[in-house]
Amino acid sequence: MAVDPRKQTSLHCLYYWAEQAPDRVYLTQPYADGRVEDITWKQAADQVSRMAAHLNSLQLPESSNIGILGKNSAHWILADLAIWAAGHVSVPLYPTLNGDTAVYVLEHSETRLLFLGKLDGTADGWNDIKGHIPEDLPIISLPMSPRDDTPKWLEIIKSQEPAEPKLPDPDKLATIVYTSGSTGRPKGVMHSFRTMISVADGLQQLFPVSSDERMLSYLPLAHVAERAAVETQSLYYGFHLYFANSLDTFQEDLQRARPTLFFSVPRLWMKFYLGVNAKLPPKKQKLLFSLPVVSSLVKKKVLRQLGLDHCRAALTGAAPLSAEIVNWYRNLGLELLEVYGMSENFGYSHANRPGQARAGSVGMANPGVEHRIAENGEVEVKSPGQMLGYYKNEEKTKEDLTEDGFLRTGDMGEIDRDGTLRITGRVKDIFKTSKGKYVVPVPIENRFNHPKAEVVCVAGANQPQPCLMVLLSEEARDELETGADRGALEQELAEELDAVNAECEAHEKVAFVVVVREPWTMENGMLTPTMKIKRNVIEDYYNRKMDEWFSQKRKVVWEF
Template sequence: MDSAIKTPVEMLARWVDTQGDSIYLRQPINGQYVDFTWQDVQQKMQQLAGALRHLGLQPGDKVAVLSKNCAEWFITDLALMHGGYISVPIYPTANADTIKYVLEHSEAKAIIIGKLDYWADQEPGVGGDILRLAMPYDTMPAQYQWDSLLKLGQPLVDAKFPEADDTMTLIYTSGSTGKPKGAIQTYGSYAWTCQAVVRDLQTDVKDRLISYLPLAHITERVAIEGSSYYSGSCVAFVESLDSFVADVQRARPTVFFSVPRLWSLFQKNIIDKIGYAKLNFLLKVPIISSIVKKKIHQGLGLEHCHLLGSGSAPIPPSLIDWYHKIGLNISEAWGMTENSAYSIINFPFDAKKIGSVGRAIEGCEIKRAETGELLVKSPGLMTGYYKQPEVTAASFDEDGFFKTGDLCDIDQDGCVSITGRVKDNFKTAKGKYVAPVPIERKLAQDPHVELLCVIGSGLPHPIALVQLSEGAQLQPREEVRASLKATLDSINPNLESHETIDAIVVVAETWDVDNDVLTPTLKIKRHVLEKRYSEKVDGIRGAKVRWEEEL
């Protein structure tokens, strides 16, 4: 193994030696923290790894993890590494079909299940043949419960550390198209990326992290879980969606990552509380401005943060700009499951580069293909897709760069702007291609819009589907219509004739994971909306704004 690369299990041993009695994980149970020291975590890791051996699982076996974030998720992940098992995380919101597919495709021998909101709906996907082990939460029936599991067999103490090239985990992409693919990440690729995060963001034992974005996704697994192993930072968890704000305020994080949808929700809550015009006025009054900003930071629980991040989907530049005005600088980052989620970031935050995802990190090479596609190469790259050699081969160019599927521009400072997805571009009935993402970015400037998607495959002109923000849903319809119409009229004259938007259609149904419009990482599935709305919206002309029930 590369001497510079240590596995999380080695790092855990280091922290046990240097700060074993310090609190590492903080799990809220009924509103009170249950704390785990570094020593507690190592002991439970050894007990769980020993129990898995006792149950007949062999190094190299795949073990699935299906749970919301909690302290036991970290302990389970460490135990699987310690025992030489290959972890297969599954989204806690995954439906039964996805769970069944991932378990069968990965050939998982066991599944460790934990905090779940809808386990009864998911249980058919787990089936009765696989060994089920349960974390100490209300979850689906299992053969072994956590406390008895930790007493099973002898703790595994002297296991050898994994090698850099050993497979650590299969991470199934939440893909917005087709079946999930299992990206193979090694200890080397994971460790390199986690160390890069700590190096760049300069986190250490004094930092406080909070874990709430799904650990089944590579971003949280690297940026929060992974970075804690290499920085020695303390990690708190969120108990539930209802307690989210209180949990963040209690954790007082010094680093906070979120997704565009949540940043937009926080903004809405602030504006609803203060009022848009009033807030703008107060921010212009010098002394009051700093008091208002401080109050907002405290209200969000982010007053101690030296780093705020956003990733997993494009965030409107206007939203980052708005936060910048209230004294919160959000560094947008870019990454994928296939490159361990950390390749490009606007950090240290540069307000002049809002709208870009920043520069490539040290050790990561990027280039723009002739087609405009972003290509990436770094030690954090996966070795391939599990059981899919042809797809793997097609995903890399002859120089070993990964084809990301994202279209980009790279400026003279090396800052990258994502301009769309290769697969998102569609052909209208006029036979001309339209790139929807740049148009969506312009439409997203309207404050009434929460989510939107431009469709138009086979239609005379593109149509924008819009989900209104909660605040906009409460406003008089004609006011919202006038605003959307003004936005549309300001954008259309600057588009090519075949790109002009024929209409904005305000959808009736909220888009979410349950109705299959959003992936677990809250990306919009364009193909699903194309299928549902193409016929419905065909025939609207003249840059109209229509509610779905008016069609």
């Protein structure tokens, strides 16, 4: 693997493109008032250099940790780059954190200054976080910050002369990424500039990417998935990056970007799928897709309405997506590729290759990556993107790395003779029934694919059999509230349950489906910021109801 010497780090990349293509637009940012701002490579580099000069003037200790809190925006990325240009370390915080966790990250990381970005208290944790930010912590407000009583990015760069950037040593600590934390306190994963850039370097050996690409940034930049797939790639390859304004304008933002590459997580792929099904029911799809000429026109129209008709390849990661849903997208003509990675290897681990994708697998090891299965069935990986360790937690670092340098992923998996990896579950997710039999929930969850089920969770520790909790899609919930036939949906869910159980071992057979009342969201703590279920939180919440549900002896139990 050979990184271009002119692009050894993300910061090198910024100044490379500012010189090579100064007037080409790098970042496009929409605002709530309808205004859309374009920032060229030259302008981006200039703003970064001016902010770096300001940070230098503050005389912070060398390699200080500096926080970034806010939803995705053009200036989130510029702040990240300015921190590096001043020789410091960036510490992203999820905008959906609660106040207690936010203050834990700020204190644990010894953050010296905070860039406060796009937040408004709707669909983010600002209302809780704002009361927990230490009063003595200096803050610089990015555009769309909820604070107007702090120094502001735009005002600072107007008055500040640009500094000569400090181009970093690739092996220097660049960022501390706090895990989204499906269990316990988040851990601070330390990455160097070299581990971060490895994902872009490896991709060029798998897939042709050029400066003509377009991507939309909307998943949290505080997570390595968006940082690797979007921020790092755009900087390395020099392509145009667009941002989403809000959930309400998402389709409009997607249409503006017309992405050629698109990255999403299973929860959102599922939402898109359910949205199409609501407008074009599966039975009608089956009929239209069977007609040669009509089929092509309908599929193109569906992709166009999704905003993905220009997309050459789409990625899905962070959690499993069922083979049935992957194949549905691929049947539409979208090259949907499952990828696999972790915070601890900056998302650089495994990927399906274009034209060689195997639905239900996460593909083969990326260039430079080694993989193996441990005796307990756990996937172990050694990657060029591997972390330097956990911040201030040497004991956990030693626990998660083998003596010969492989990362213990916590995932269970199987590698076939071609080197293709299939993830079969999480080591810690396995539970025992009251009969003493082990149940692995993920494969069962992946088989339950009712078109109105948005997300499911298999539970039942210490019960006679497992059960399956299902959150219906928003469209399905609205239909029920306005008088749709509940009996018909119950019959369909029961039939889906029978189909799932037909493929289960006797001890795995699901006793019943529970249709839950309360949506699972990041705000109520049931989803991580990357929209994975927090299994322990969900199980704890519903555990008190299990005995009652089992006593009903019904195939489908309604919580409402």
